Amino acid sequence: MPTLLExxxxxxxxxxxxxGTPPLPNAGLHRDxxxxxxxxxxxxxxxxxxxxxxxxxxxxLAQAYVRHEPPHEAPLLRYGTGFPxxxxxxxxxxxxxxxxxxARLEAAWTHAYHATEAAPLDAGALxxxxxxxxxxxWRLHPSHRFVTSPWPVDRVWRANQPDAGDxxxxxxxxxxxxxxxxxxxxxxxxxxxxxxxxxxxxxxxAGLPLGSAWDNxxxxxxGFNLEHELTGLLAAQVFTGVELP
Amino acid sequence: MQTTTVSRRLGLGLIVATAxxxxxxxxxxxxxxxMEKCYGVVKAGHNDCKTDSNSCAGHATKDRxxxxxxxxxAGTCAKISGGSTEPxxx
Numbered sequence: 001m002p003t004l005l006e007x008x009x010x011x012x013x014x015x016x017x018x019x020g021t022p023p024l025p026n027a028g029l030h031r032d033x034x035x036x037x038x039x040x041x042x043x044x045x046x047x048x049x050x051x052x053x054x055x056x057x058x059x060x061l062a063q064a065y066v067r068h069e070p071p072h073e074a075p076l077l078r079y080g081t082g083f084p085x086x087x088x089x090x091x092x093x094x095x096x097x098x099x100x101x102x103a104r105l106e107a108a109w110t111h112a113y114h115a116t117e118a119a120p121l122d123a124g125a126l127x128x129x130x131x132x133x134x135x136x137x138w139r140l141h142p143s144h145r146f147v148t149s150p151w152p153v154d155r156v157w158r159a160n161q162p163d164a165g166d167x168x169x170x171x172x173x174x175x176x177x178x179x180x181x182x183x184x185x186x187x188x189x190x191x192x193x194x195x196x197x198x199x200x201x202x203x204x205x206a207g208l209p210l211g212s213a214w215d216n217x218x219x220x221x222x223g224f225n226l227e228h229e230l231t232g233l234l235a236a237q238v239f240t241g242v243e244l245p
Numbered sequence: 246m247q248t249t250t251v252s253r254r255l256g257l258g259l260i261v262a263t264a265x266x267x268x269x270x271x272x273x274x275x276x277x278x279x280m281e282k283c284y285g286v287v288k289a290g291h292n293d294c295k296t297d298s299n300s301c302a303g304h305a306t307k308d309r310x311x312x313x314x315x316x317x318x319a320g321t322c323a324k325i326s327g328g329s330t331e332p333x334x335x
Contacts, residue, residue, distance in 0.1 A: 123265040130258035211257065227260045227267075234268030 016067045038066040041076045042083060045110050048160045049103045053092060061090065077114055081107055098151035098171065105153045105190075108145035108181040112188045115143030120184055120237035132244060134211035138204045139241040144182040146202065152177050154190050184237035191236060196221030197229045201238075209245070 002010070014024050015031045039062035043050045050058040065086055071079045084103035087093055093100050118141055129136060147153065152173045159167040178198035180191040193201065196217040203213035217224045233239065 123268060127262040127265045129261070131256070132258070133261045134257045210261075214257075227264050230261060230264035231267035234264055 035063045039063050042080050045080045046106045051160045101149035101153045105147050108147050112143040112181050112183040118240045121239040135209045136242040140205050141182050147179040149177050182238050196224030
């Protein structure tokens with residue numbers, strides 16, 4: 001006689017099986033609930049992706065993903081972190097080449113939304129550092145994520161928010177889109193970065209001091225204006241601290 | 246703490262100080278203390294109500310239907326101009 005654990009594993013394998021499995025009495029409802037519920041979780045976490053492909057298409061995709069990668073833990077707040085990468089390999093991603101990157105942005109948004117709180121940088125103390133700030137290491141808010149795409153995924157995202165009007169998005173933009181996704185306070189911010197600001201923040205995020213990060217930014221964008229960019233970033237409160245080595 | 250003896254870029258401190266001044270003039274975003282995150286109700290669906298075992302979940306609408314994700318996407322793609330048919334870039 002099988003143990004309870006064996007029965008549970010058999011049930012799981014049957015629920016997640018794709019085809020060719022013999023019917024299991026009275027189990028169809030569990031399969032429908034499991035797949036339907038987890039697909040709904042993905043639809044909630046990826047609302048723009050859902051909207052872009054439509055309900056029927058999304059549910060089909062989501063259920064296929066659930067079978068490919070079922071949840072590893074009971075809380076489902078973060079379920080679907082692997083969904084964008086998986087989506088990239090699907091047929092629909094060939095038809096909508098920006099789709100997987102939009103999903104990546106939504107995964108970053110969800111990460112930022114649920115990330116740890118942190119107090120913003122004390123800007124007054126920063127100003128007193130003087131030129132020593134060149135060697136200072138700047139800490140980015142723990143909720144931050146960078147998203148880079150050849151497509152203007154932030155515009156696609158905004159155009160597909162429930163309160164967005166009938167905006168259209170031009171996909172033929174010049175160069176890559178660099179985004180900082182961060183939640184300094186209650187709202188998740190999507191901040192579009194120029195190549196210089198992107199290089200600066202990537203360097204600061206990697207723990208390089210401001211002087212080196214500035215060099216990186218200037219290397220990519222000779223016209224990079226540090227004062228202007230820092231003003232915007234400080235106002236958005238994307239930093240939580242500076243440390244002298 | 247190690248003190249910097251030579252600053253390669255005199256004026257960096259001034260740049261940062263100016264940026265700080267500019268940033269404080271800008272409208273401050275809502276403080277986290279003003280609003281609290283209420284898990285499960287703030288953002289529709291961003292909750293863990295639907296576990297893989299309870300029955301508040303719906304039913305699979307397209308069970309075992311591989312055609313569902315090859316079918317024509319019906320959504321807001323039409324609003325996005327500039328090629329939703331071919332991966333023109335990269």
